Amino acid sequence: MLDSPAPSSSLSGRSSYFPEATDEQWNDWRWQYRNRVKDLETLHRLLPYSKSEYQQLKLLAPSLHVGIPPYYLSLIDPSDPEDPVRKQAVPSILEYTYRSVGIDDPLGEDADMPVEGLVHRYPDRCLFIATNMCPMYCRHCTRRREWEDGELPKNRQQLDAMIDYIRRSPQIRDVIFSGGDPLSLPLPVLDYCLTELRKISHVEIIRIGTRFPVVLPQRITDELVGILGKHLPVWMNTHFNHPNELTPEAAAACRKVLSAGIPVNNQSVLMRGVNDSAQTMLRLCQGLLKMGVRPYYLFQCDPIHGAEHLRTSVWTGVEIIEKMRGWTSGLAIPTFVVDTEGGGKVPITSNYIMYATEDTLVLRNYEGKIFPYRNPAPAVRSKPRRPVAQPAQGRSSRGTRPHLAQIRSTPDANRSDV
Numbered sequence: 131m132l133d134s135p136a137p138s139s140s141l142s143g144r145s146s147y148f149p150e151a152t153d154e155q156w157n158d159w160r161w162q163y164r165n166r167v168k169d170l171e172t173l174h175r176l177l178p179y180s181k182s183e184y185q186q187l188k189l190l191a192p193s194l195h196v197g198i199p200p201y202y203l204s205l206i207d208p209s210d211p212e213d214p215v216r217k218q219a220v221p222s223i224l225e226y227t228y229r230s231v232g233i234d235d236p237l238g239e240d241a242d243m244p245v246e247g248l249v250h251r252y253p254d255r256c257l258f259i260a261t262n263m264c265p266m267y268c269r270h271c272t273r274r275r276e277w278e279d280g281e282l283p284k285n286r287q288q289l290d291a292m293i294d295y296i297r298r299s300p301q302i303r304d305v306i307f308s309g310g311d312p313l314s315l316p317l318p319v320l321d322y323c324l325t326e327l328r329k330i331s332h333v334e335i336i337r338i339g340t341r342f343p344v345v346l347p348q349r350i351t352d353e354l355v356g357i358l359g360k361h362l363p364v365w366m367n368t369h370f371n372h373p374n375e376l377t378p379e380a381a382a383a384c385r386k387v388l389s390a391g392i393p394v395n396n397q398s399v400l401m402r403g404v405n406d407s408a409q410t411m412l413r414l415c416q417g418l419l420k421m422g423v424r425p426y427y428l429f430q431c432d433p434i435h436g437a438e439h440l441r442t443s444v445w446t447g448v449e450i451i452e453k454m455r456g457w458t459s460g461l462a463i464p465t466f467v468v469d470t471e472g473g474g475k476v477p478i479t480s481n482y483i484m485y486a487t488e489d490t491l492v493l494r495n496y497e498g499k500i501f502p503y504r505n506p507a508p509a510v511r512s513k514p515r516r517p518v519a520q521p522a523q524g525r526s527s528r529g530t531r532p533h534l535a536q537i538r539s540t541p542d543a544n545r546s547d548v
């Protein structure tokens with residue numbers, strides 16, 4: 131099922147877009163950060179828009195928020211307007227065409243923010259948003275509302291208020307640094323936050339959500355990894371979306387993080403024309419495993435303003451996972467989830483239970499073959515036997531077999547490891 135392999139490096143793009151860059155500059159994350167492409171004219175010079183799209187975008191340019199590191203830009207094929215890396219990084223006129231569709235805060239996070247910058251929705255974990263700055267401003271970003279008005283890292287007082295809330299909330303055992311990208315913070319600030327959190331006995335793990343390994347892997351320096359490694363257990367969640375992002379530079383960055391004892395998971399976003407096929411997702415997930423990175427989530431693209439053109443049907447995600455399951459290792463298969471407004475993540479899976487009573491299940495395997503499976507009886511029956519799936523309300527149960535849709539709605543049919 132695999133097609134052509136991922137590119138071996140960003141070298142060809144580098145020589146055509148940035149021929150004057152020395153090796154020293156190219157490998158220096160500060161040079162990469164300073165030289166991010168941040169305006170429409172430079173973008174148009176390097177990756178030409180059509181004349182009409184350029185003119186339309188020029189009219190809207192004052193509201194454009196762009197930032198593309200030279201490294202990430204070098205992965206784009208300038209002759210292909212449908213390039214999957216381009217779609218994630220380069221503003222399109224379609225962001226404005228469908229501007230009225232969608233909402234600013236699709237996850238309803240602002241309503242779950244007891245302290246500015248800290249989202250506390252699930253019982254035992256919280257999001258820690260220390261900055262709104264990112265190495266690149268992804269066109270599909272769920273938190274566009276955070277960065278569209280400019281780059282504003284939190285000040286010391288704001289960070290202390292967030293840490294203090296966690297200190298006063300003993301149920302929080304897992305703190306997730308999330309986008310804006312926490313690795314955009316100056317290292318002393320990052321170290322300060324991690325040190326203060328580590329002083330709180332109920333904080334068991336810290337997760338770092340970052341796109342640096344994907345869009346600017348040069349940022350993963352020994353110094354940075356040394357700081358993260360002081361505060362274990364730390365987990366890293368990164369965000370590769372397409373196999374063209376799996377370069378030697380990205381692999382080296384992930385290896386460096388892994389060698390410090392920090393497991394790396396990947397969270398992809400499903401996007402039209404980027405990764406909306408089983409073949410692309412297979413290449414991506416198998417390539418991630420080769421780099422030591424575990425595919426964790428595949429997110430349905432959130433209904434954010436400006437990203438409607440990138441959204442697919444939910445059924446596309448269900449179908450992709452179904453086409454992967456069984457055809458490759460379960461390690462390579464992310465959980466497909468829809469993030470609801472105010473309700474958190476909901477895993478959506480195909481149904482493999484065709485029929486079920488308490489004693490027997492009829493299961494469908496990855497090839498569509500049907501198998502009966504005997505369900506062991508509980509050691510002590512506390513209640514009389516009854517079918518697991520109940521008939522629909524208002525209908526006689528006599529002689530009625532549970533319908534597939536009813537089985538789908540039982541919790542057991544949707545069990546997930548989230």
Ligand code: SF4
Pocket residue numbers: 263264265266267268270271272273308309310311340341
């Ligand atoms: S790196 Fe993350 S937070 Fe930043 S723009 Fe991209 S998706 Fe949004």
